[in-house]
Amino acid sequence: MKVYDVVVVGKGNAALCAALSARDKGATVAMLEAAAVDESGGNSRFAGGVMRFAYSKVEELQQITEIPEDEAKNTDWDSNTIDEFYDDLYRVTAFRTDPNLSEALITQSHAGMVWLRSQGASFVPNYGAQSAIVNGKRKFFGRFPLTVNGGGAGLVEDLTKTAGKKGIEIFYETRAISLIYDGVKVQGVRAKQKGVPVEFGAKAVVLACGGFEANPEWRTRYLGPGWELAKVRGTRHNLGEGLKMALEIGACPYGNWSGRHAVSWERHAPEFGIVEKSHDPYRHSYPLSIMINAEGKRFVDEGQDFYNYTYAKYGAEVLRQSGQYAYQVFDAKTKPLLKKEYSGREVTRFTGNTLEELAAKLEGVDGQQFLKTVREYNAAVKTDVPFSHAVRDGRCTVGIEPVKSNWANVLDTPPFEAYGVTCGITFTFGGLRIDHETGQVLDLGYQGIPGLYAAGEMVGGIFYFNYPAGTGLVSGTVFGRIAGNGAGDAVKR
Template identity: 40%
Template sequence: MDSFGCIVVGSGNAGSCAAFAAAEAGCDKVLIVDVCPPEWVGGNGYFTAGAFRTVHGGLHDLLPIVNNVSAEQAGSIDMDPYSLHDFLGDIMRLGNGKPDPALAHALVASSRDTIGWLADKVGLPFMFSFHRQAYNVNGRQRFWGGMVLCTEDGGKGLIAAHQRALAKAKVQVWFNCRAVEITMKNGAVSGLVVEKEGKKMHLATRAVVLAAGGFESNPQLREKHLGAGWERAILRGTPYNQGDGFKLAAAVGARQTGDWAGCHSTCWDANAPAEGQRDLTNQFTKSGYPLGIMINSAGQRFVDEGEDFRNYTYAKFGRAILKQPGGYVFQVWDSKVIGSLRVEEYGDGIVEKIFADRIEDLADKLVAKGLKEKEGFVETVKQFNEAVKSYQAENVHCTWNPAIKDRMSTTDLAMPKSNWALTIDQPPFMAVKVACGVTFTFGGLEIDPETAGVISEKTSKMIPGLFCTGEMVGLFHGNYPGGSGLTCGAVFGRKAGQAAAKAAKIA
């Protein structure tokens, strides 16, 4: 029987952090197993923009770890500090007070140190996210929404860096290898049964880290837990997150927690493939709605596009889209802002863009794309424009500024746009069709905040030798602050790996 000090289930960001941390802590023979083939390495992390949210003290705190800012450029950047109070407050606010406070605090309190570890030890190539989190305002780059860091080349660069670090740490990775059973002896983990090349193998170990992702890739489980209609959502990332990790955990009595009816869902290209596409990854995201409006097939707006900064609303608006007739909507802008849309999301060849010089003509073209009420569409744009003009007439000192909550609103409407409201009246007009893209599910396992040890349903104590990180941790409820997912996986992955290394040394 092969024996390993620690076995990690899952090759994504969270699992990679756990494996590296275990090896760094002196654990002998660390193994990662993943059901996917090698060309699908990296789980959902590969499909992200590589965004990490962290506590920080402002520009000069983070300058030493980024690679895309010269001394001259630094002088033209505006970046407010993001405190522990800010980060924790965002998690609890967006989760309507439901996230476990101790778990959330552990994530936030360890975030900055973990970012430093990722940069210095793991070798992640961090950069400031100018293309996603900053606007040029009067010649200065103004960051907004708390999150400022990403990895070079997004998720692709993230996973490539992890693979280099794991190879250097001599961590083994077995692909096409399904974990099928955690074995126990005297109430503690004793091994992991895997199926590789059609054969079952029992691997001895005292420490298993579950980092196998949620159940978002499984339409049947989505329908069961999230509700009717979710089987139709487009999968943003890997097709291999089928919920297998939860089966492993349930079989040994792990306690479930978190929001099993919730998930990260966002505006996604309606023409995107049914599962993640590894060459375009995150480019199917369509997050330009704060600069325009979204209208459903019945010709009506249905969300406040300016409710908050994009990275505080994008993870929940997919759910709102899925509830609309047909499960799709149209994002609409005029020429004043089209040039401000992200090229990686709205560039030529990335998305089908519908143009017209009159709103009436745009509506006519959208009928072929699924618009059912073109008169309603035209009337909605007209009423929106009138509300914008009315507000501007009464608030002449307000100035449109996408880098702050500028309060440029449409308060006369039943569904207001609270910020960044501009008239849609300058041709050409552009629309794109978007649907709901599901990223990861929020239901998970209860863990100890300091060790990431999995809690037993029966004893309410940690199951010796079993740890959990990443999407399988039940922290978020309903919504979450953008960039928290990768940070969560890294923070609790590091904790899990360190604790697993200690467990492996117990005689």
């Protein structure tokens, strides 16, 4: 049996942050990664890379990345003050987020970004996706002006390099199966390395091996019937094994076990994400569209808010429609504003020079009802309100259900386009109850389980129903650091 002070299960962002933090406390650290090297890094590797952290002025952004002074002065950098971050997180989770966990997440988010930089990660302003020119000045919107250089893949690569330099051992194709537990304290991990049983002894184990989004049986069990049909946006390796092994020794489940982050996703995307093409199936421009189901009807307020605040809950709405699909319909006026993925090659797209031509082409849609829906929608648009995609413009519909609250444009300019989408699941919200100061996993009586810590997607109680975009990576960093420091402190005590 190999023995370490700390064994970290997983090799995504949360696991890497935990491993680096424990190592900086002087602990010997090993990481067990179920995937082979080229598939490693979990959902973190698939992440677009936007990160939501608290800041109120550009100087705080400059602690995270270089921003030349003239650029700093001549740009509206938006803000995400601690209060704004609280407002967003509490609003989208219907005030269910755990007060202690959300406080840790929000108040430690900026320090987490500065720390990531110190660990080799780098960041750039997200000009392309999160800003627009308004009255001659560049303006950011959505409250996350920075993105990781190279996206989630860049983050994982940079942190992996640093882990190597610091002497952290990484075992690939090593899938943790169960915890070695003597009834009092966790003593290590049983795993399978390329199918062969192995054991790792440890004074502390940090579980950072994701949720159960890639497990169709667990999805059906906890999220409900139909969820086995969702496409998985990221890794195929997050099967809920970390949760299972913790629950088996009496860990306390916590949070929104029937909740999940799920989006509108290319209708014919593969079963799991493909890291080299991780962005291609995104369909996040729907606030500019009307979304139509098989019955030819609208079913959500596409313009309720910026996509950052609705995309994670609308995947479930698509899954709920007959056949689990829908179409996002645009006309030529909004086409230039669509995100670049819409111009890709692997896109389910239908085009018509008239709405009738488009209706005839839309596979599996009631064409007559579609035309009626568009006529009623067009007549309901408040055209006297000016359109602006950089703000919630209030250009809404009146007298139809569901309302479209912002960015409502009459569909009148050919060619008309419809993009087929289905539901893509990102990650699950249910997890373990942890101590917010140390990351230690709590048992059913809320006592800490000696030697067991958890981080990242495995922490329950933060997200309920919905999710503000860019919070997953920051949560992995904040709770990865907390768990790594907690485990490191405990083994050195």
